[in-house]
Amino acid sequence: MKYTNWQQYRDSLEIVLPSPLQALKLAESQWHNPNNCGVFVKRDDAIHPIISGNKWRKLTAQLRYVLDNNISHVISFGGMYSNHLHSLSYCLNQMGVTFTAIVRGHQEAPSTPMLEDIRNWHTKVIFVDRVTYQQRTAEDYLAQLTTSYPDAYIIPEGGSHSLALNGVAEIVKELQALSPDYILCPVASGGTLAGLVNTNTKASCIGIGVLKGKGYLESEVSALLHTGDIQREPASCWRILHDYHHGGYAKRNLELIEFCQQFELIQGITVEPTYSGKLMYAVRDLLANGYFTPNSTVVVLHTGGLQGAR
Numbered sequence: 638m639k640y641t642n643w644q645q646y647r648d649s650l651e652i653v654l655p656s657p658l659q660a661l662k663l664a665e666s667q668w669h670n671p672n673n674c675g676v677f678v679k680r681d682d683a684i685h686p687i688i689s690g691n692k693w694r695k696l697t698a699q700l701r702y703v704l705d706n707n708i709s710h711v712i713s714f715g716g717m718y719s720n721h722l723h724s725l726s727y728c729l730n731q732m733g734v735t736f737t738a739i740v741r742g743h744q745e746a747p748s749t750p751m752l753e754d755i756r757n758w759h760t761k762v763i764f765v766d767r768v769t770y771q772q773r774t775a776e777d778y779l780a781q782l783t784t785s786y787p788d789a790y791i792i793p794e795g796g797s798h799s800l801a802l803n804g805v806a807e808i809v810k811e812l813q814a815l816s817p818d819y820i821l822c823p824v825a826s827g828g829t830l831a832g833l834v835n836t837n838t839k840a841s842c843i844g845i846g847v848l849k850g851k852g853y854l855e856s857e858v859s860a861l862l863h864t865g866d867i868q869r870e871p872a873s874c875w876r877i878l879h880d881y882h883h884g885g886y887a888k889r890n891l892e893l894i895e896f897c898q899q900f901e902l903i904q905g906i907t908v909e910p911t912y913s914g915k916l917m918y919a920v921r922d923l924l925a926n927g928y929f930t931p932n933s934t935v936v937v938l939h940t941g942g943l944q945g946a947r
């Protein structure tokens with residue numbers, strides 16, 4: 638399939654927007670809520686079965702750029718379970734654009750459902766070791782890639798690029814009627830949080846670090862904010878909480894896994910332990926500790942990505 642313009646491709650996807658907003662059942666779940674807050678989940682996981690959540694928000698402008706500029710080859714980066722590579726591979730295959738995925742891992746390591754899918758979608762997978770992967774934002778490494786693949790357009794890990802910010806800002810527009818006091822999201826490469834902050838929302842934007850990244854994550858978000866068009870930084874309107882990573886990226890324990898199962902059972906919303914599970918766990922804890930101002934409206938962004946839990 639080959640699409641000649643963005644609107645035509647977008648229409649073909651049957652995207653569900655605005656994404657649904659769902660109130661959390663706090664009484665049924667027996668969560669403590671001493672400050673009587675209202676909590677809503679912004680169901681970006683419902684946008685599309687494959688390009689769900691923040692990946693839709695972050696990638697739309699970049700996919701559009703690829704189509705509008707007749708780009709024939711894209712390169713991007715991710716791990717063996719990457720939701721970003723999965724979404725991107727799916728779209729680029731439909732758009733008829735060659736995709737090379739630089740994956741942190743080993744050829745000999747057992748494959749993952751994510752890798753199986755993207756290979757079926759004709760993505761070329763190149764494995765690199767940890768040290769090479771760390772070069773993914775280094776200027777000379779990127780220059781080398783450009784020399785090897787002169788026709789390729791490079792999309793950063795997680796799609797966290799200045800072009801992603803306005804896509805994420807759509808979430809804030811969809812929340813206008815509710816006018817939340819807080820918006821919470823998970824943070825891994827920072828594009829989602831930066832996109833929420835780079836708006837005129839009055840809400841405090843709170844990121845839950847899903848990896849051990851104190852300092853590092855803040856600087857990633859700041860760097861993206863400097864590329865944005867609304868300079869709210871370094872105002873005190875955003876922060877990242879680092880107490881909920883459960884030992885690091887993709888680290889989990891029995892308590893977290895049981896929490897995810899219980900959450901799904903009561904709320905009817907599936908969460909996984911890498912992103913949305915850690916986020917909801919943090920929300921329960923923050924509510925119980927009276928973190929939010931009394932009677933405030935809290936929106937929790939479900940960033941999707943359920944494929945990674947397979």
Ligand SMILES: *Cc1c(COP(=O)(O)O)cnc(C)c1O
Nearest residue numbers: 720825826827828829912940942
């Ligand atoms: C990629 C991803 C994130 C991380 O978002 P960043 O913008 O990279 O901080 C969060 N949740 C899910 C489900 C993801 O797939």
